[in-house]
Amino acid sequence: MxxxxxxxxxxxxxxxxxxxxxxxxxxxxxxxxxxxxxxxxxxxxxxxxxxxxxxTVARDFTDLMNQLKDKKIEQFEVTPEDFPAFQKAFMAYETRKRVVGKAEKNGKLIYHYDYDAGNDGE
Structure with a gap:
């Protein structure tokens, strides 16, 4: 051969x-x-x-943010490894100003939806 x-x-x-x-x-x-x-x-x-x-199975962050908006979930977690994928979805999300994150230890972020941010959704 x-x-x-x-x-x-x-x-x-x-x-x-x-x-x-x-x-x-x-x-x-x-x-x-x-x-x-x-x-x-x-x-x-x-x-x-x-x-x-x-x-590798990527998490659908747009779907998670929609679930937050629709009150199906209260919060979700983003790890440092997932953050680049999350940021792409976040920047393209229509009401991203209402999706609020809180930093935790070891770079972990917990996101929730702020329903009281205003009437225009931005």
Whole structure:
């Protein structure tokens, strides 16, 4: 079985995933990450990390804020790991000025909905 050398990988200019896909389809032995030169190796691990992150179940913060607004829940917690995803949902939320957070220990945030903030919802 032929082996696809990492030297050829650098020469082709193709992405690692294209090379890997083509090589596996052709029945070639594909080098492991330890055989990938510097920048290509970083790209490989970055793609692997992103794929793992996409597979993890992300909390639907827009839904949680809607539940707060509809009085289905009284509060919810946001951990430091979840905060970037929460912030994206928070900034896009229509009545975000009524969603109020309180900082707790270890970076934990507890959010509730302020129904007395005014009549316009902002």
């Amino acid at each position: 032929p082996v696809y050398s990492t030297g050829n990988l650098e020469d082709t200019g193709a992405s690692w995933l294209q090379i890997e896909s083509e090589a596996r389809f052709s029945g070639w032995s594909v080098p492991t990450a330890s055989g990938i030169p510097g920048s290509r190796r970083r790209q490989f691990f970055t793609r692997q990390r992103r794929a793992r992150e996409e597979k």
